[in-house]
Amino acid sequence: xxxxxxxxxxxxxxxxxxxxPGCKVSLVDEANFKEWNVLIxxxxxxxxAGGRFKVNFxxxxxxxxxxxxxxxxxKIYHCNVTNDATGSVCIAMLKPDAWKPxxxxxxxxxxxxxxxxxxxxxxxxxxxxxxxxxENRVEFDKKAKExxxxxxx
Amino acid sequence: MESEDDFNSARSTDDEMxxxxxxxxxxxxxxxxxxxxxxxxxxxxxxxxxxKQSYEVEFKVWTPKDIDEAQLRLINEVKDVLGQSPEATAIxxxxxxxxxxxxxxxxxxxxxxxxxxxxxxxxxxxxxxxQTLTGFTCDICCDDTSPMTTxxxxxxxxxxIDCYKTYVNAKVTDEAEAARIKCPADQCNRIVDxxxxxxxxxxxxxxxxxxxxxxxxxxxxxxxxWCPAPNCEFAIQCKVKAKELKKVVPTVHCDCGHDFCxxxxxxxxxxxxxxxxxxxxxxxxxxxxxxxxxxxxTKECPKCASTIEKNGGCNHMTCRKCKHEFCWMCMGVWxxxxxxxxxxxxxxxxxxxxxxxxxxxxxxxxxxxxHYYNRYANHEQSAKLDKDIYVxxxxxxxxxxxxxxLSWIEVQFLDSASKALQRCRQTLKWTYAFAFxxxxxxxxxxxxxxxxxxxxxxxxxxxxxxxxxxxxEKMKVEMxxxxxxCNKRRIILLNDTADNLRKSRHAFWSNDLGA
Numbered sequence: 001x002x003x004x005x006x007x008x009x010x011x012x013x014x015x016x017x018x019x020x021p022g023c024k025v026s027l028v029d030e031a032n033f034k035e036w037n038v039l040i041x042x043x044x045x046x047x048x049a050g051g052r053f054k055v056n057f058x059x060x061x062x063x064x065x066x067x068x069x070x071x072x073x074x075k076i077y078h079c080n081v082t083n084d085a086t087g088s089v090c091i092a093m094l095k096p097d098a099w100k101p102x103x104x105x106x107x108x109x110x111x112x113x114x115x116x117x118x119x120x121x122x123x124x125x126x127x128x129x130x131x132x133x134x135e136n137r138v139e140f141d142k143k144a145k146e147x148x149x150x151x152x153x
Numbered sequence: 154m155e156s157e158d159d160f161n162s163a164r165s166t167d168d169e170m171x172x173x174x175x176x177x178x179x180x181x182x183x184x185x186x187x188x189x190x191x192x193x194x195x196x197x198x199x200x201x202x203x204x205k206q207s208y209e210v211e212f213k214v215w216t217p218k219d220i221d222e223a224q225l226r227l228i229n230e231v232k233d234v235l236g237q238s239p240e241a242t243a244i245x246x247x248x249x250x251x252x253x254x255x256x257x258x259x260x261x262x263x264x265x266x267x268x269x270x271x272x273x274x275x276x277x278x279x280x281x282x283x284q285t286l287t288g289f290t291c292d293i294c295c296d297d298t299s300p301m302t303t304x305x306x307x308x309x310x311x312x313x314i315d316c317y318k319t320y321v322n323a324k325v326t327d328e329a330e331a332a333r334i335k336c337p338a339d340q341c342n343r344i345v346d347x348x349x350x351x352x353x354x355x356x357x358x359x360x361x362x363x364x365x366x367x368x369x370x371x372x373x374x375x376x377x378x379w380c381p382a383p384n385c386e387f388a389i390q391c392k393v394k395a396k397e398l399k400k401v402v403p404t405v406h407c408d409c410g411h412d413f414c415x416x417x418x419x420x421x422x423x424x425x426x427x428x429x430x431x432x433x434x435x436x437x438x439x440x441x442x443x444x445x446x447x448x449x450x451t452k453e454c455p456k457c458a459s460t461i462e463k464n465g466g467c468n469h470m471t472c473r474k475c476k477h478e479f480c481w482m483c484m485g486v487w488x489x490x491x492x493x494x495x496x497x498x499x500x501x502x503x504x505x506x507x508x509x510x511x512x513x514x515x516x517x518x519x520x521x522x523x524h525y526y527n528r529y530a531n532h533e534q535s536a537k538l539d540k541d542i543y544v545x546x547x548x549x550x551x552x553x554x555x556x557x558x559l560s561w562i563e564v565q566f567l568d569s570a571s572k573a574l575q576r577c578r579q580t581l582k583w584t585y586a587f588a589f590x591x592x593x594x595x596x597x598x599x600x601x602x603x604x605x606x607x608x609x610x611x612x613x614x615x616x617x618x619x620x621x622x623x624x625x626e627k628m629k630v631e632m633x634x635x636x637x638x639c640n641k642r643r644i645i646l647l648n649d650t651a652d653n654l655r656k657s658r659h660a661f662w663s664n665d666l667g668a
Contacts, residue, residue: 007295064293065323093339096328101293101320102312103339 008033008059011105020110034059038109042148043117047141048076051148055089055112057105067099070108077140077147079119079130090125091115206644208423208651210403212391212415215377217367220388224370227253235260240346245271247332250373272335272344273307282306282349283314291316293337306349310338314353321345321353331365381418382411391415398427400655423580424650425587429661433586437526447519455484455508484508525589532582546571549622557626566629570618570636577611577643584646592660596653603646610639 012033015025022041029035036057042048054073060066072087082088091111092098124130132140215223224243231253232242248271249256260267268274283304290297291313305311312320320337324330334350336343345353347366354362371377371388375395380387385407393403393415403415404423412421414430422430451462454470456477461470463481470487471478478487485508550564584604591597614635617628625632653659 007293010295062323065320100335100339100341101316101337102310107339 047144054153075151079124208647308343380407385409529585607642
């Protein structure tokens, strides 16, 4: 599949030269355009402010017909990111029926940033964190800030 | 052999040979049970009336061709009412789960909303699907070769045709999606219509695509279900609704030979209703081994009824929980034992007798379960040996042909006997699950008598069946009689339970205790 490589190159050069605000995109390995290292600064108006989160993007061989695989490499206290070694993320646009070949990685990065500002509490991976967010916001903010400081990338 | 006609209707498809030969009916009489599509079985209607047993339900087997035609017919009918193209009508019908009345009503009510919901919203492009363009860049592969063949559906989101093809192929192959594939543009909900799909799907995938399309039709309709047998392509139509399942056990027979319950798709479980089957299967998965073990290895403390395993040591037991001291052998109070430490011979002592009575009571529910479970499992085990029995039968039939110079048709009675055995055991097995939940009333006795009669008939036939081959020829008549009797007993039992279920005359325990 030579053609989609052009797409990957184009997307990478776009994302690395013109990234969404507060983000930085680089390659994990210079020779491999299919694994991206995305650094996202915690948005100012969120408990993650001051933090920096390392997110890994792996573009599958049949990209863009299949969505990128996105994982948090920096631990984060967030209901849409699993609190384990994998750091899986739940984003609507990455689901098989929502991902379209014309969807872009840049949109995914923006969606993640959006989640840092407003988590999706109705579709959580970590139920307890979602409940806490809804019922005890003060405690949630406190813990999220604590983790942000502790695990900063 | 009038009864043969009765069980014609209950047979699985493979076993008609003898029945047909003897009764003189052709395969067609099987169709009588189906919901006639006015296809000229009128002549058989009278037979149907007398053949239909009360435990049987009406159903019809659909071939892939039938399903295809039914869809086309519906699309053609509805397209004129809505004034839409056949492709759009198909999308609309799939959107409304093939509910034609609902679709027409909603469409008349709010056309725009229905079109939007079905992914057919405002068409802002009337351009041709395929266009060869110069200076075009595909947003998927970023290729800008000029000129380029491009593709778009009504929404106008245009991509190079190769990407479009790769996209729909991946949907068809990887996600088994056909009827609800959306435009490849981000956020666009427009559905790729049938005609476009025909252009995009490569030859080697068209069959698969059509299969998936047809599938949505069956999946969407409540009265159609796929036969669950591996590789079977037929679907069954049956009118029995989910809410009726407490009163009917809708067992259907697919043309592939598989008997299953239309309600839960589980293998034929007559006479037990679906909810009991579900409860029973779950209970057996959870409990049977544990219950067996508890029954074999433990006793309850005579004072606090805690379950105790004696894992060694002497008969002088002290309950961990209530500190009660008793003798493991006679269950009596230890203090009455005196010095007979290791050898309890005080069986008749009063305290011991009482304790054993209490013990017996608490054991009752467990034993009750095991009673039914063991019989259920026994018949199930026999059913699992079906294959062996069948192979053995075939061998015997060949032997008999060579041995006694009998023709192939003349030895078919063995095949019939084997099939009757299997079928009756299947039924017997479920009568035990049924009985476990059955609350006692004056009908219970009739049920148990029927069960006993069927069991006896089955065991008698089974015994005959095991005889050496050289004796079989002489027993042909006896065997045929016993086969017919087995089948008859099964029908009597099934009709009886079906009638009682329909009239809600059976009551069932809501718990597992039988009390």
